Amino acid sequence: MKLVIRESKRTPFFVTAKAEFEVLLGDKGAVNDFAGNTIPESWEDAVRKVLDMEEKPLVVMIVGAIDVGKTSFCTYLMNMALRAKRRVTFIDADLGQSDVGPPSTIGSCEVTKPTRDPFEIGAESVCFVGVTSPNGSVDEVVDGIARMTEKALKGGDDLLVVNTDGWIEGEDAVRYKLTLVKNVKPRMLIGLQEQNELTFLMGALTEIPTTAVESSPAVRKRDREERKLLRELAYKKYLRGATVQSFPLDWIKVSGVPFGSGRQPSRNHLNEIVKLIGTPPLYCEETPDSVFIALSKEQWADEEVAKTLENTLNKKVKIAWEGDEEGLLVALYDQEDNFLGIGIIEELDYDRRVLKIYANAKKNAASIHVGQIKLDKSGKELEKSNVFSDYI
Numbered sequence: 001m002k003l004v005i006r007e008s009k010r011t012p013f014f015v016t017a018k019a020e021f022e023v024l025l026g027d028k029g030a031v032n033d034f035a036g037n038t039i040p041e042s043w044e045d046a047v048r049k050v051l052d053m054e055e056k057p058l059v060v061m062i063v064g065a066i067d068v069g070k071t072s073f074c075t076y077l078m079n080m081a082l083r084a085k086r087r088v089t090f091i092d093a094d095l096g097q098s099d100v101g102p103p104s105t106i107g108s109c110e111v112t113k114p115t116r117d118p119f120e121i122g123a124e125s126v127c128f129v130g131v132t133s134p135n136g137s138v139d140e141v142v143d144g145i146a147r148m149t150e151k152a153l154k155g156g157d158d159l160l161v162v163n164t165d166g167w168i169e170g171e172d173a174v175r176y177k178l179t180l181v182k183n184v185k186p187r188m189l190i191g192l193q194e195q196n197e198l199t200f201l202m203g204a205l206t207e208i209p210t211t212a213v214e215s216s217p218a219v220r221k222r223d224r225e226e227r228k229l230l231r232e233l234a235y236k237k238y239l240r241g242a243t244v245q246s247f248p249l250d251w252i253k254v255s256g257v258p259f260g261s262g263r264q265p266s267r268n269h270l271n272e273i274v275k276l277i278g279t280p281p282l283y284c285e286e287t288p289d290s291v292f293i294a295l296s297k298e299q300w301a302d303e304e305v306a307k308t309l310e311n312t313l314n315k316k317v318k319i320a321w322e323g324d325e326e327g328l329l330v331a332l333y334d335q336e337d338n339f340l341g342i343g344i345i346e347e348l349d350y351d352r353r354v355l356k357i358y359a360n361a362k363k364n365a366a367s368i369h370v371g372q373i374k375l376d377k378s379g380k381e382l383e384k385s386n387v388f389s390d391y392i
Contacts, residue, residue, distance in 0.1 A: 038218035043073060046190050046211045047080045050159070055187055057153050059160045063177060063201070064192035066166030066227075069219040071099055071118065073192055074163045079114045087157040090118060093145045094165045096132040096227065102238045102342050103231040104132050104329060104371055106144045108152055119234070125151060126339035128331030130256060130371020131384070132231065134165055138176050146183040162186065174201050181205060228381055235379030238342050242360040242377075245343075247368065249353040256370030257325070257388045258292040258318045259285060259348070260355075272312050276305050282322055283350035290316040294350055297322055322350070324387045327374035330357060332365040340365055344375050 050060055060077070064070045071094070078088050088111045092100035099118040101107020107123035115121060127144040134141040145162065152160050162184060167173045178201070181189065189210045191198040202210040222230075254260035262285030265273070273293060274280050283294035291313055295301060301319050309317045325348045332340040343359025355368065358377055372389050374382040 038216050039076060040214050040216055042213040043076060043216070046073075046213050047077050049209075049211060050077065050188060050190075051081065051084050051086070053187065056158045057156075057160055058158065058188070059149065059153070059162065059184065059186040061162045061164065061181065061184060061186035061189045062192070063164050063168065063189060063198065064166065064215075065168050065194070065197060066097075067219060067221045068166075068192040068194060068215045070094070070163055070166070070192055071097075072216060072219065073190070073213065074161050075115060075118060078111050078159075078161055081159050082111065082114055086159050088159045088161065089152045089155060089157045090121070091145065091148050091152060091160065091162045092118065093141070093148075094163055095129055095134060095141070096165060097230060098234065101126045103234050104128065104130050104373055105331070105339075105342075106141075106148050108148050110155065110157065123339075126331070128339070128342075128369045128371065130329065130331075130369065130373065132373065134167055134176060135172070138172075138179070142176070142180050142183050145180060149184050168197060168201065174204070177201055178204060181208070232379045232381060235342070235375060235381075239344070239358070239360060239377075239379055242343065242358050244346055244356055244358050245361070247355045247357060247365065249355060252355075252365060253367040254355065254370065255367065256330075258290065258320075259283075259294070261285075262287040262290070262292060265291060269313055273309065276308055276312075277301050286315070290318065293317065293319045294348075295319065295321050318388075320387060324385075325370075327376065327382055328385065328388075329371040329373040329375055330359075331369045331371070332357075332359060332361045333367045333369070334363055335366040337367075343368075344377060345370070 062070050062074055078090060081088050089108060090100060090111050091108045092098050093106045095104055098105060098107055100109050100121055101123040106127040106129065108125040109121050109123050111121065125148065127148050129137060129140055129144055131137050149162065186208060189205060189208055191202050191210065191212045192215055193212055194215050198212060202212060249260040265284055265286040269286060273284060277299065279299060281293045282296045285292050306317045306319050325345045328345045330343045330345060332343055334340055340361040340363055341359055343357040346356040346358050348355050372384055372386055374385050376382060
């Protein structure tokens with residue numbers, strides 16, 4: 001049997017009899033020996049509690065900080081449930097380290113056979129959030145996980161395992177997790193902790209059973225660069241075979257940006273815009289509540305110009321520059337709102353009102369959702385951009 005372990009990941013092997021392994025190590029690869037089982041007894045106890053619960057469908061939520069082994073525990077729980085002949089669905093809501101679905105998304109899939117790495121399971125349903133941390137996008141994340149859970153419960157499975165992100169520190173993080181529990185309504189919450197970092201959160205949950213388990217000794221802390229590398233490997237997986245595709249704004253719905261849904265401004269409004277900027281803008285469109293203005297790289301305007309225009313036009317005004325959209329991560333959906341894939345904005349042709357996206361979607365897209373992450377075509381993260389999100 002041949003096993004390939006992806007970079008920055010670990011796979012434990014529990015040997016019960018004499019065995020030989022041939023190991024080929026890549027750069028920074030290593031082999032470590034552990035005395036005893038890498039599955040803590042507390043994991044076994046928690047899994048027994050879950051499998052002893054008679055309620056079906058049963059929703060179990062997993063919480064914990066970064067790199068405490070949440071995904072490993074989820075994998076163990078799902079494998080044991082499959083051994084007990086349960087039908088299992090996995091919802092991966094760890095935006096920054098998603099294994100099911102691309103980074104910045106919530107992914108869902110039915111697990112039909114034991115797995116050692118959920119990354120190898122294809123996502124059946126994907127909700128695009130467009131950020132790699134829920135901080136600042138709590139409402140969108142909570143709503144997305146709740147909708148994904150509701151959809152999965154209709155599938156007839158016995159057990160639904162919901163993995164969450166590692167944001168647990170501070171009042172905002174605790175409030176977010178409590179809101180998540182209130183909306184998802186799990187029947188049990190399992191917290192992985194190294195010391196007592198989940199005491200306050202789990203103590204506040206009085207309406208559902210909670211169980212605290214320890215981190216596995218096989219878990220290793222990853223630094224920021226390693227976590228970024230894992231995301232980039234996932235981006236590459238979902239961009240494989242991508243080409244540049246053109247989408248006329250008049251034919252497709254675009255969300256997450258201020259352009260694409262308006263019309264040419266009235267003559268009076270356009271005159272006011274030209275008066276303040278000094279020259280005609282590269283592009284401009286107007287809705288009943290807002291005005292979007294795109295300038296060429298040679299043109300200039302500042303916040304004062306935008307504020308003056310808002311007061312003059314009595315509408316919200318967003319000023320952007322040609323090229324601001326380049327590199328933004330997007331998700332493409334069909335008419336039935338089925339996820340088709342991710343892409344990267346290459347260009348917005350303002351003259352032709354055409355959005356050019358580097359993507360591998362094979363079906364016709366009906367809507368495009370724009371996120372706040374910028375990538376190059378190789379899937380390398382460049383930066384987080386709020387150039388449009390501060391307006392939406």
